[in-house]
Amino acid sequence: MGSANAANRTVVPFPRRPAARRDHELAFLPAALEIAETPPSPIGRAIGATIIAIFCVALTWATFGKVDIVASAEGKIVPNGRTKLIQPFETGVVRAIHVHDGQRVKAGESLIELDPTMTAAEQDHLKGDLIAAQLDVARLKAALSDGDPLAAFHPPEGATAAQVEMHRQFLISETSEQSAKLSELDRQASQKAAERQTVAANITKLQATIPLLQERVDTRKYLSDKGLGSKLVYLTEDQDLVGQQQDLLIQQSKTNEADAALAALKETRNRTAAEFRRTTYDELAKAEQKAAGIVQDVIKAQRRTSLQELTAPVDGVVQQLAVHTVGGVVTPAQPLAVIVPTGSQLEIEATLANDDVGFVHEGQDVEIKVHTFNFTRYGLLHGRVLSVSSDAVQRDGGAEKPRGQDAKEGGQQQGQDLVYVASISLNRQQMEADGRSYDLGPGMAVTAEVKTGSRRIIGYLLSPISKYQHDVLRER
Numbered sequence: 001m002g003s004a005n006a007a008n009r010t011v012v013p014f015p016r017r018p019a020a021r022r023d024h025e026l027a028f029l030p031a032a033l034e035i036a037e038t039p040p041s042p043i044g045r046a047i048g049a050t051i052i053a054i055f056c057v058a059l060t061w062a063t064f065g066k067v068d069i070v071a072s073a074e075g076k077i078v079p080n081g082r083t084k085l086i087q088p089f090e091t092g093v094v095r096a097i098h099v100h101d102g103q104r105v106k107a108g109e110s111l112i113e114l115d116p117t118m119t120a121a122e123q124d125h126l127k128g129d130l131i132a133a134q135l136d137v138a139r140l141k142a143a144l145s146d147g148d149p150l151a152a153f154h155p156p157e158g159a160t161a162a163q164v165e166m167h168r169q170f171l172i173s174e175t176s177e178q179s180a181k182l183s184e185l186d187r188q189a190s191q192k193a194a195e196r197q198t199v200a201a202n203i204t205k206l207q208a209t210i211p212l213l214q215e216r217v218d219t220r221k222y223l224s225d226k227g228l229g230s231k232l233v234y235l236t237e238d239q240d241l242v243g244q245q246q247d248l249l250i251q252q253s254k255t256n257e258a259d260a261a262l263a264a265l266k267e268t269r270n271r272t273a274a275e276f277r278r279t280t281y282d283e284l285a286k287a288e289q290k291a292a293g294i295v296q297d298v299i300k301a302q303r304r305t306s307l308q309e310l311t312a313p314v315d316g317v318v319q320q321l322a323v324h325t326v327g328g329v330v331t332p333a334q335p336l337a338v339i340v341p342t343g344s345q346l347e348i349e350a351t352l353a354n355d356d357v358g359f360v361h362e363g364q365d366v367e368i369k370v371h372t373f374n375f376t377r378y379g380l381l382h383g384r385v386l387s388v389s390s391d392a393v394q395r396d397g398g399a400e401k402p403r404g405q406d407a408k409e410g411g412q413q414q415g416q417d418l419v420y421v422a423s424i425s426l427n428r429q430q431m432e433a434d435g436r437s438y439d440l441g442p443g444m445a446v447t448a449e450v451k452t453g454s455r456r457i458i459g460y461l462l463s464p465i466s467k468y469q470h471d472v473l474r475e476r
Helices: 002-008 031-037 042-064 117-144 161-226 231-306 407-417 457-471
Strands: 066-079 084-086 092-097 110-114 309-311 316-319 337-341 346-352 365-370 381-388 418-425 430-433 436-439 445-456
Touching (some): 042 445, 042 457, 161 231, 346 381
Antiparallel strands (some): 084 337, 092 110, 316 337, 346 418, 381 418
């Protein structure tokens, strides 16, 4: 019983890990045993733990960290007044060139002169036509005046003595002819009035004579009836009475004819005077209309003549001078030179793609990289969006698609060629480089990065997966 309990109390010891061999002991073991007995290096575990830690940190940073979203736009620096293009209005011959590339000019200073011979000749011709039309107007107004026509004739300035004298004689001829017509009508009216007066006198005489004859006839008839007088005498007296009565009727008829003739002559005179004034007024209206039209033509000719001298619209520097030969021919709207304004603030004109324009608006911050100055060394410029065009424009230098290319690809290319123009302000007008300050100049190429927002890094990394998940199995 006691021995059994002793056996039960016997405990088998747990095998222990053999003691690690020392390096000099491992060196005398066979190669296989040396590898088996050599403990693993802790460096591998440390590297693995480090990788896991870095991954966890990166995942945490990607989940909570944010980055800016920018819209990149290529552009150039321009004056806020834009460069001024010098162009001729019409075809001309170069007469003189007063400037050269790089020359500073003041506003209004002459740049290029074109030969004004043709325009000056046309202007002089129109001025002559204008003076002739104004002389016609002055002559016709004088003809319509109520007083002395010659006193009312006021020729325009610039008319020659020969022209004035010719129109003066013409005025005399017109008014004399009209006066002669009216005088003839007045003479005829006076003649008819005199005839009427004669007829009236005859009527008065007859009206006074007829009663006496009537009384004599009555007496002769009484005597004849009583047998105291000759009947032949009575009949003779009665015949004379009837003749006088008929003469009275005839004279009264002549009076009516004379009155009608006088009324007709008066009406003819009034009609002649009115016709003269109507015709003269009609000619005056046409002459004034012609003069007004010629005045506008003279203004246009003067403007064309003045445009033969091309002047600087603003203070600036001459660039891209395209003519160098006196006597050369230029065509309408041909670019002859460019004036870059001086003293004006600079800004950026950049083009935005259709993909970005919906997120860019006025007032957003912009980082600007000037290609002339490496931004990693000289830094960046900053600015703000001033404006964005409300409609797309064609990208400059867009290549045409070959004929027969796929319509879809052509449509995509056309969409890529359409861009929006944005104006961006600059926070400064100089760049610091190598301890010196350099002025920014128009035409310098820049890249503008407009900050449109921010997003988590994990969202940026997973966005391709979301895109492919949406588009998968849908493409043709």
